[in-house]
Amino acid sequence: MHIAIISPGPFSVPPVKGSSVEHDIDEATKMMDPEHQITIYTRKCETYPKSAMEENRHFVRFHYNGPKPYMQKIIKHLRKNKPDVIMVENRPAYVLTLKRHFPKIPVFVNMHSHVYASPSIISKEKMRRVVRLTEGFLTNSEYLRRHFMKAFRIPAKKIHAVHLGVDVSPYQVAKIHYTVKKLRKQIGLKPEHRVLFYAGRLMRAKGVHVLLKAFRKVSEQDPLARLVIVGGTGYGSNRLNPYVRELRKLAKPLGDKVKFVNFVPSAQMPLYYQIGDVVATPSVWQEAFCRVNLEAMASGKPVISTPRGGIGEVVTHQGSGILIPPKDWSSELPAIWEVMWKHPQIRVEMGKQALQRAKQFSWYATAQGYLRVFKQALEKRQNTRQQLPKAG
Template structure:
């Protein structure tokens, strides 16, 4: 098949946004057996066209949604594809389907952000030949929100690069920790956007509850507004919690940051469609403590590869599980090993691509 993937207009591919990370990883796997073209936004730091085996990335002018979709359609004019996949943009998908009525056009949704419940979006979704959701939770919410399109929603879980995200050697751990920490307290890692819905204040509170029992240190890998970051630093200072903000790291090197951690915490306060960072932590052999919401609970199995927090708007349960892991190294190792095994079975990019290819082949019939 020749598969076209249309990326959103905000971040070029490759890029550090979660959607762009997924697009590139899936495309690389699909390109082992198919021709893949990615259309992405133009960037001054990237060539207008990149070729890698069966995969080509075409970068077109953006600047606004109107400019971008016009650029996409201009490039597509006169070309033929077996399947067209549009990520996270229902309006683009509908425009492309209108221009290519005889070609199967799919919409790959990574969250609920761009599909609010309104007539315009519902009308767009009706035009899709297939809608991909990255978790059962997202699939169920979409089906409830858009019942007329529910029968064409399929689930395809995301994955992780298991060669980069792996269990680190003791030497790798020591080297990485020496760079960022110096000492070796129980280290808690958070990776992601530093915004209120991600729950970093809850994590700081939880750490403050256990710091008198055991030395702890929080590492925050991600960025937010200067005002919000200042507020978090002040909170940690007032609560006496050692915390290091290392900023947003390129995804090409983020796997090294997981080597810092004794455990990974995902205290999300609102629905998470999937939660890719949890899979990355598990692939790295690190136990996860996460909010029991959305697709996270399809990844983290309570007591098996980590712990799920029911009362995730409060710090007490997070603190309880943190203390449990902090005082039992063998438990950390067992949960971490289980997480790595679960990823190898269920959350690899090759598995994601194989599921997608199977669905797309069926559209050809």
């Protein structure tokens, strides 16, 4: 099977600045069986200035100066190298252009969140056209699948939930890496400090303000507690916007008990997760999947998160972690923190369960999920053609 995958365009594949959709494309396609030919359309950048071949993956790179010229270049290349299937990553609007040029090639849309299908990005009328024209949708959680089914009346058989994966190996290797102690010292942590760890973008939807307000109460009862916040306003950006200023203001009364660390590239994150004893992801929006939880669990860290969106499909409450509604963090986090340190075996056991749970989410399983959907679509089309009456 020849599969063409169209990345959104603003970031490169493989990612340089840690962008999540591009990371997912890279990891899933690595695991696709070698008999399949994969063409990945993505952007040129300083790190990847040219197109390249890596085993059965062909990276075709173009300058990105907006969606329209980007898609024009891709369509020109597709005309010469017609694939069996096209998968558009997280940009349903691209389907409308593609189907004008390739009406007979099945096109799928792989949605990573609800954002790029929202009315502020694409009109409801255009989104309804996308639903009619696509062969099907893929989502990274059952929550997101149900959301799209309800929001756009997508038939159940036309939309498929395929969870993302994680490679636990680099996170487990990082546990014994000699630089972890050095890293803790650089950040200003002492061996006796008990660290609550956050990784991700600094945006209101991620609930970092909820975490800071709750941690203030934790620190009042535990003088050894420290909060480390790793991330910037965007992928590769450490801009000081109004929300970051608000976070700094919330953290100021806590002094050196809160440590802000700027954006860290994804390749270095396995080491940074080792800094924490417990990982917090206080999402206040309907998070589709939350890959940070899976990475934390791959590190063997208990996760404290929220029951929003698809998070509960990954984090098992009172198993691999604890799920607290955002409004209850300030009242419940101090008590949970105290129990975890008063009875360390609970924290250790939860970390073990987290690792076992993470092992259930492999990139191979993700790749096989995608391939299964594509194969079913092609078989259905083949059967339909065979059943059509022959001319004459």
